[in-house]
Amino acid sequence: HVQLVESGGGSVQTGGSLTLSCVASAPGYTGDTFCMAWFRQVEGKEREGVAGVLRGGSVTYVADSVEGRFTISLNNAKNTLYLQMNSLEPEDSAMYYCTADVAYCSGYDERCCGKYEETYNYWGQGTQATVS
Numbered sequence: 182h183v184q185l186v187e188s189g190g191g192s193v194q195t196g197g198s199l200t201l202s203c204v205a206s207a208p209g210y211t212g213d214t215f216c217m218a219w220f221r222q223v224e225g226k227e228r229e230g231v232a233g234v235l236r237g238g239s240v241t242y243v244a245d246s247v248e249g250r251f252t253i254s255l256n257n258a259k260n261t262l263y264l265q266m267n268s269l270e271p272e273d274s275a276m277y278y279c280t281a282d283v284a285y286c287s288g289y290d291e292r293c294c295g296k297y298e299e300t301y302n303y304w305g306q307g308t309q310a311t312v313s
Contacts, residue, residue, distance in 0.1 A: 182208075183207045184206040184207075188203075192312075202263055204261050210281075214236070216293075217236070217281045218280050218281070222307075232244065241291075247266075252267075266310070269310075274311045281303045
């Protein structure tokens with residue numbers, strides 16, 4: 182059973198930065214096929230894929246809306262997923278969710294460890310980021 186706990190959300194001004202963290206408890210999921218990703222959701226709108234990364238370190242997806250501003254990374258020794266968010270804009274305000282599942286990917290592919298939430302079975306509770 183996989184458990185995910187996010188932290189690091191908060192309120193910042195436009196142009197500021199936040200670093201989100203997600204600690205994963207995933208006994209048995211040690212291979213490179215273990216995918217972790219960030220999604221975000223504004224109330225009343227659909228959940229949006231932000232970025233995904235495989236346990237081996239390969240980034241599999243980054244949304245166009247955050248390309249060049251957000252960086253996803255994984256510290257396997259700490260079982261922790263990060264999302265470094267720079268140059269934040271009010272449009273980035275959302276609840277950010279950590280998610281995970283097994284994925285067999287061949288390189289960068291939005292369909293694999295990517296932006297489709299139905300491909301993930303494990304979700305955290307979310308952490309709110311507000312930019313004003």
